[in-house]
Amino acid sequence: MNKDLKFVRNIGISAHIDSGKTTLTERILFYTQRIHAIHEVRGKDGVGATMDSMELERERGITIQSAATYCSWKDIDINIIDTPGHVDFTVEVERALRVLDGAILVLCSVGGVQSQSITVDRQMTRYNVPRIAFINKCDRTGANPERVVRQLREKLNLNAVMLQIPIGLESDLEGVVDLVTMKAVYFEGEQGRDIRYDEIPAALLDQAKAKREEMLDAVSMFSDELMEAMLEEGDIPEALIREAIRKGTLSLKLAPVMVGSAYKNKGIQLLLDGVEMYLPCPTDVENIALDIDNNEAEIKVSNNTADPLVALAFKLEDGRYGQLTYVRTYQGEVKKGEFITNTRTGKKVKVGRLVRMHANEMEEIEEAGSGDIIALFGVECASGDTFCGGNINWSMTSMHIPAPVISLAIKPKDNKAQDNISKALNRFCKEDPTFKSFVDHETGETIISGMGELHLDVYIERMKREYKAEVEVGAPRVAYRETITQRAEFDYTHKKQTGGSGQFGRVGGYLEPLEEGVYEFVDDIVGGSIPREFISSCDKGFSASMDKGLLTGAPITGVRCVINDGGYHTVDSSDMAFQQAAKGAFKEGYRKAGPIIMEPIMKVAVEGPSEFQGAIMGSLNQRRGVIVGTSEEGAYTVVEAELPLGEMFGYSTILRSLTQGKAEFSMEFSAYKQVPKGVAEQLIKEYEASKKN
Known part of the structure; x- marks a missing residue:
């Protein structure tokens, strides 16, 4: 590898599901001579893409784990991380972007900016990662790069500027026009290896000139020299334009847009040139x-x-x-x-x-x-x-880790599987911070939690394949939360005399809702009514009470516990006595504080043919969904809604049958909101029944 950091690029390839990230990475590895044959995702030749090394990935045709590789292009060394598109594996994208200097945001020229593109862009913004947008699949029916650029501006608020336009679209895609050099570029020979530069076709010349003017106007904002050169109306040096594009990209105020088709081997070498010229080297980034x-x-x-x-x-x-x-x-x-x-x-x-x-x-x-x-x-x-x-x-600084929103109970089919399950769970929990497992002490069941049905489904499948652990799976559970809605006072005395030293502790104060955060403890004790050494005991008691609510046994969130009064006994007071007193005080206050149940609300985007729009909206409304917006792109419609996670189980099967298998949906966690009264009553009834059992 190069010792001079100017010649190093650390980049990620991120996008919505099925935008062609892994196919693009395969082409990059081929053109940089890292691999010597191209294999496709869901390989018909039985091989599958290089970066999808897990058997499950090859079968399903999706990326599950981000994979790292490296290659060299011209003078530079490139470290690449290919990340998953499914929101269930969002932590893989999160941790990749945390350590990368730049990224390629891949977009489908038909689908455009989709729900996961928005999530990925938000993650790039969180870690200040400069990006190049690559509009892929320009060979597909319905391809429209212009519309995708419009969406980049409207939906992602990016200053998206086209550096290329396609020569032909759909099945007529022949190459691209480079607006910086004003040349037509064709990709010929075996698998598009030979690059031929030519004059721009006459039919495209006017469009190319107009687009170049548009591009120069946008990038000249980052270079006074370029602005002067434009005013003089002479020939503008190519190096000056590239320098301005690089400056704008690194400042995160510009997103250069390139076009092509990874599957048809068009535009990839120019994208690699873009990585070299416009994305940062490690010294350009402040860590x-x-x-x-x-x-x-x-x-x-x-x-x-x-x-x-x-x-x-x-x-x-x-x-x-x-x-x-x-x-x-x-x-x-x-x-x-x-x-x-x-x-x-x-x-x-x-x-x-x-x-x-x-x-x-x-x-x-x-x-x-x-x-x-x-x-x-x-x-x-x-x-x-x-x-x-x-x-x-x-x-x-550490990375942002989203909390799991869905749980399943799993049970080994036999004793042999028991040991293997614990080995598998230990490994998965260590590898993936969004995957959790624990034993429910009341039921004795092993519970696994994750980001979605697909996330847990993949881990259960991996248990069977990698650990030969056959498991029985219970019904999915939603990660409900409880919280309080009003201030409530408490004054509780814990007293226990059973011969010998007893236990005594009195705790007085109040609970109140906490706007942000899970739990806060406030010590307002004056005059020593509770000795200093027992204040932390009260904190421990309150904190332990947050683990299990009284309505459904779900964890409690958003509570401030304030103590301002108390009492102690010189002999009988102890750490344990005040922990118990705090637990009793919490229960007393909690019942009076208007406790409610909260459920995870998911942002759902359903895409399908416009003819099924009514059926899609109806299916979402039936599930307590709130339609946030709809948009039509040609013959396709996108319906965005917010729905409770509890109503989304099995939705993929229903959506398939409603739309003849032509629609798909993606969802991600949005927020916790109060459950309706009828649902709350049902949940409380089920919890009471399970306690009796």
Whole structure:
């Protein structure tokens, strides 16, 4: 790999489901001579795409785990992470974007900006990742890149500027017109390897000139020299235009748009040129670490190889040979055989094996420097841990992890499966922070939680295949929450005399709704009515009470517990006595505080032919859905709605039968809202019945 960081690019490829991310990555690997044959997603030749290395991915034709690889194009080295499109695997996109410097946002020229494109764009904005938009599938019937650019501006508020226009569309796609060089570019020879530059076809010349003017107007905002050159009305140097595009892209105020078709091998080499010219190298990006020894003061990471190591573990995989930890180095270098420190645990760990990943293949390396994405073998750590070298004790800021919204009860079919299930669950929980598992103490069932039906379905399938663990699956459960709606006071005394030392603690105060956050404890005790050493005991008691609500047993959220009075006994008061007093006080206040049940509301986008619009809207209304908006794109309609998750189970089957299998939907978590009275009564009744059983 290049030691000069100017010649390194760390990029991600992100998009909505079925926009062609994995197909695009396959072409990039082919043109950079990383692979020598192209295989398709859902490979008809029985091979499947390089980056979909998991058997399940090849069968379903979807990406489940983000995969890393690297390649070289002209003078630059590119580290690539291909990410999933399904919102159920959103954490894979989240952690990839956390460590990448730039990204390619892939859009389907027929589907345009779809629901998951919006989510991915929001994630890019969260981590300040500059992006190039690539409008793929220009060979498909109904392709309309102009409309996609309009949607980029309207739906994503991006300053989208076309750097290319297609020569022909749908089955007539021949190549692209490059508006910077004003040349027509054709991709000929075996699998589009040979690039031919030619004059722009006469039929497209006027359109190309108009689009070039539009492009120059937009990019000249980032370069005074370019603006002057335009006013002089002479020939504008190509380098000046490219420099302005790069400046605008890096400032996140411009999104260059390129077009093509990955499947038909058109436009990919120009996209690689765009990655080289417009996306940032590691030194163009400012990364901030927190100095743990200095009150978590913010420190700019230097990117200098000579400085002490700072690296972030962003993804874990448990393989046959132990834990594989994907790491992004931000400064310094890591060498095989040396010791590095995990700043979370304070432990020193030895780097046994150092590898560079190519999907599921590994290449042994001796060292890696600043800006590299590599993997360590046999190093114990958690996702999000920072490794440091030298005497520094820094931590990189962690990534945003969404909370699971759906649960299933699973049961082993036999005793042999029991051991394998626990092995599988330990591994999956470690690898995926959005997947959780626990044992329900009341029912004794093992509960798994995740981001959606597909997410849990994939993990159950992986248990069967990778661990030979056959499981029986219970009905899906929604992750309900409880909260309070009004202030309520409490004054509770916990008293227990059973011979010998007793227990005594009195806690007085009030509960009130908390606007933001899960739980807050406020100590307003004056005059020592509760001794200082027992204040933390009260906090522990209240905090433990938040785990289980009194209405449905769901976790409680959004409560501030304030204590302002109390009483103690010089002999009988203890840590345990005040914990119990706080639990009793919480119950007393909670019942008076107007408790309600909250349910997860999902943002749902259904896409299908316009003829089924009425049926789609009807099916959403029946499920307590609120239609947020509809839009028509040619013969297709997109219905956006907000629905309770509890009403979405089995919806895919119903949607298929309503639309002859022609519609599809995607959903993601939006917010928690109060359940209607009738539903709340039903949930409480079911909870009471389960307690009796």
